[in-house]
Amino acid sequence: MKYLKSFGAFWYDFIVGDDWHVAALVVGGLAITAVLTHVAHVNAWWLLPLVAFAALGWSLHRVTASRRQ
Amino acid sequence: MNALPLILTVFVACTVEAVEALTIVLATGITREWRSTFQGMAAALVALAVITAAVGPAISYLPLTGLRLVVGALLAIFGLQWLRKAVLRATGYKALHDEASAYLREVAAAEAATKEAKRGVSDWYSFTLAFKGVLLEGLEVVFIVITFGTNQQNVGAAVIGAAAAIVVVTLTGIAVRAPLTKVPENWMKFAVGVMLTSFGTFWGAEGAGVAWPGNDAALLVLVPVVALVAAAYIFWLRSRKTAAGAPAKQSEVVA
Numbered sequence: 001m002k003y004l005k006s007f008g009a010f011w012y013d014f015i016v017g018d019d020w021h022v023a024a025l026v027v028g029g030l031a032i033t034a035v036l037t038h039v040a041h042v043n044a045w046w047l048l049p050l051v052a053f054a055a056l057g058w059s060l061h062r063v064t065a066s067r068r069q
Numbered sequence: 070m071n072a073l074p075l076i077l078t079v080f081v082a083c084t085v086e087a088v089e090a091l092t093i094v095l096a097t098g099i100t101r102e103w104r105s106t107f108q109g110m111a112a113a114l115v116a117l118a119v120i121t122a123a124v125g126p127a128i129s130y131l132p133l134t135g136l137r138l139v140v141g142a143l144l145a146i147f148g149l150q151w152l153r154k155a156v157l158r159a160t161g162y163k164a165l166h167d168e169a170s171a172y173l174r175e176v177a178a179a180e181a182a183t184k185e186a187k188r189g190v191s192d193w194y195s196f197t198l199a200f201k202g203v204l205l206e207g208l209e210v211v212f213i214v215i216t217f218g219t220n221q222q223n224v225g226a227a228v229i230g231a232a233a234a235i236v237v238v239t240l241t242g243i244a245v246r247a248p249l250t251k252v253p254e255n256w257m258k259f260a261v262g263v264m265l266t267s268f269g270t271f272w273g274a275e276g277a278g279v280a281w282p283g284n285d286a287a288l289l290v291l292v293p294v295v296a297l298v299a300a301a302y303i304f305w306l307r308s309r310k311t312a313a314g315a316p317a318k319q320s321e322v323v324a
Binding site: 015018023026031037043044048053060063 | 138141142143145146147149150152153154156157160162208209266270273274276277278279280281282287291294295298299302306309310
C-alpha cells in the first residue's frame with residue numbers, strides 16, 4: 001500500500017506538478033473544445049490557448065498573492 | 070513540418086534534464102565512489118530502455134486523434150508548469166535553480182551518509198542516488214521524445230535531439246568535472262515551457278476536433294504568442310511587486 005501511494009504520488013507530481021488547478025483547467029478547456037466542435041459545430045481553435053493563458057495567469061496570481069500577505 | 074524545430078525543441082528540453090542529472094551524478098561520484106555511482110546510472114539507463122521499449126511501440130499503435138488529445142493535454146499541463154516556475158523564478162518569487170548550490174547540497178548529504186554494501190553494490194547510497202537522479206530526469210527525456218516524436222511522426226528526429234543533448238552535456242561534464250553553472254537554466258526552461266505549451270495546445274485542440282487556421286503554420290503564430298503572454302506575466306508580476314514594495318521571497322526550497 002505504501003509503495004502504491006508513493007508510486008501514485010510520483011506520477012501525480014510528475015504530471016500535475018505544483019498546482020492541480022492548471023491541469024483541471026486544461027482538461028476542462030479540452031472537454032469544452034470537443035463539445036463545441038462536435039456538438040455545436042464551432043471550430044473553437046481559439047479556446048484552448050485562451051484557457052491556457054488564463055490558467056497560467058490565475059495560478060501565478062494565486063501563488064504570488066498568498067506570498068504578499 | 071521541418072524536422073529542425075522538433076530537433077531543437079527536444080535538444081533544449083533534454084539539455085536541461087541532462088544538466089540536472091549530471092549535477093547529481095557528479096556530486097555522488099566525486100564525494101563517494103564512482104563504481105557504485107556508475108552502477109546506479111547503468112541500472113537507471115536499463116530501466117529507461119525497458120520503459121521506452123514497452124511504451125514507445127504501444128503508443129505508435131494508438132489512433133493519432135486520440136493520441137494528440139491525450140498527449141496534447143499532458144504536454145500543455147507539463148509546459149504550463151514549466152512556464153509557471155520560470156516566471157516565478159524570473160520575478161524573484163521562487164529562488165533560481167542554482168546548479169552550484171544544488172551540487173553543494175548533494176555533496177553535503179553524500180558526505181553525511183554512511184557507507185553500506187548491499188546486493189552486490191559496495192556503496193548502496195551512491196547507487197540509489199545516481200539511480201533515482203538519472204531515472205527521474207531520464208523519464209522526462211523519454212516523455213518528451215516519445216510525445217514529440219510520435220505526434221510529429223518523426224521519432225528519429227526527436228531521438229537525434231535528445232541524444233545530441235545528452236552527448237553534449239556528458240562531454241562537457243567530463244571536461245569540466247564540475248556542475249554546469251554557466252547554463253542559463255531558467256531561460257532555457259522558459260523556452261521549453263513555451264514550446265511544450267504551444268505544441269500541447271496545438272495537438273490537444275487538434276485531438277479535440279478543431280482545424281487550426283493555416284494547419285501546421287498556426288504553430289508559427291502560437292509559439293511567439295505564448296512567449297509574449299508569458300513575458301507579459303513576468304512584466305506584470307515585477308511591476309506589481311515594485312508597486313507593493315514587497316521584498317522578493319528567496320527562501321523557497323527548489324525541488
